[in-house]
Amino acid sequence: DFGGFFRDETFRDTFTYRNSDPRRFPFPFDRDDYMYAVNLEPHMPGRKGTAFEHMLDVDEHYIAEMIDRAKVLAEDPLRCQSLPHMTLAGWDTLELIMEAKARDYPQWFSLTRDGNRWHWVNRPLGIEQSFTFLDESTLPYPPFEYIMRQTQGDWTLQDERDGTLWMDAGIATSQADWSVDFDVGMNFHEWHAPVPLAHEKGVFDRALKFLLKLQHGAPVRRFNWTMTVNPLLDTAPETYHKWGPMRTTLTQENMGQKMHLRVELQSLYRLPRSNAIAFDIRCYLCSFEQIVTVPKWARRLHRVIRDLPEELATYKGFIRNRDAMVEWLSKCDDGAPTSPGW
Ligand code: HEM
Helix, strand or coil: CCCCCCCCCCCCCCCCCCCCCHHHCCCCCCCCCCCCCCCCEECCCCCCCCCCCCCCCCCCCHHHHHHHHHHHHHHCHHHEEECHHHHHHHHHHHHHHHHHHHHHCCCCEEEEEECCEEEEEECCCCEEEEEECCCHHHCCCCHHHHHHCCCCCEEEEEEEECCEEEEEEEECCCCECCCHHHHCCCEHHHHCCCCCCCCCCCHHHHHHHHHHCCCCCCCEEEEEEEEEECCCCCECHHHHHHHHHHHHCCCCCCHHHHEEEEEEEEEEEECCCCCCEEEEEEEEEEEHHHHCCCHHHHHHHHHHHHHCCHHHHHHCCCHHHHHHHHHHHHCCCCCCCCCCCC
């Protein structure tokens, strides 16, 4: 039964995206203010009914997100790239994802293996595929693209060389204004160059040091967040002319429906054969209207946005709307203290 999936919801044009239960949303703030930090923690399965219940969350938006991804790739094939030496890391990633989905969602996915002869079934997307592991000619796409067309979240694959990480493969169709085509072949400090304040605080030096020690079988995760006007998955630099102007359409009347908190649940995995690191950036959107149905989230979001350093509000692209957002959110903040933690 695939009745739980919103097959027809849209992240463009008609924007029918919605969450049936906002409490499932991974609210990212554990205090009333926010600053960049090396916020990495073990990626352990969490409470039932949350986005952390399983290693890779498959939620009600799965089918609709995969339809949206296919549209983006049809318009712009450069959204998915893999340099020639990353094919093995692509197979590692395919294995990681197929194993996790078949283990955690056996009602939807199954993987049967007989040596290198594998059989994969993806029931929600109606896919059945027999193939030979590590033989590209037996799949309709290269291994990375094949599995990415069946996986929510943008992913990048990092090769480790010369004491740093190189983004040598990636797909981005649900990104917060960055580009695989621009970043591919860059190293950890290069692709992070546009981020304000974090370099001088040593955040990227410490984060890289931590990642270079990442072990197979011990994934880690962190949150990132930004704001998006309308539930757009694909906010790419390549299509800025289409979605950028939407930022000028906000009023106090439409703020609740149009403004979305965009949360990225990012997880990192050391891959076994290639020794590459896979980075999953999973995007969750929730309208202000739905967020403020949880009173402690309403209070906290108001305070975080009100007090966020100007450099961060500018980088995240909402400085022009910040005052209007704070005005709207202030009506949902009764001034009561909040407790630290989620
Ligand atoms: C932003 C990739 C790991 C912290 C970004 C951006 C990219 C990116 C593409 C956008 C930069 C732009 O404006 O063009 C990656 C990849 C990682 C990784 C591929 C793993 C290999 C980390 C880690 C940290 C981190 C471990 C921990 C501190 C940040 C921060 C931002 C950022 C703070 C700014 C985000 C914002 O304010 O919206 N990252 N990142 N990244 N990254 Fe990473």
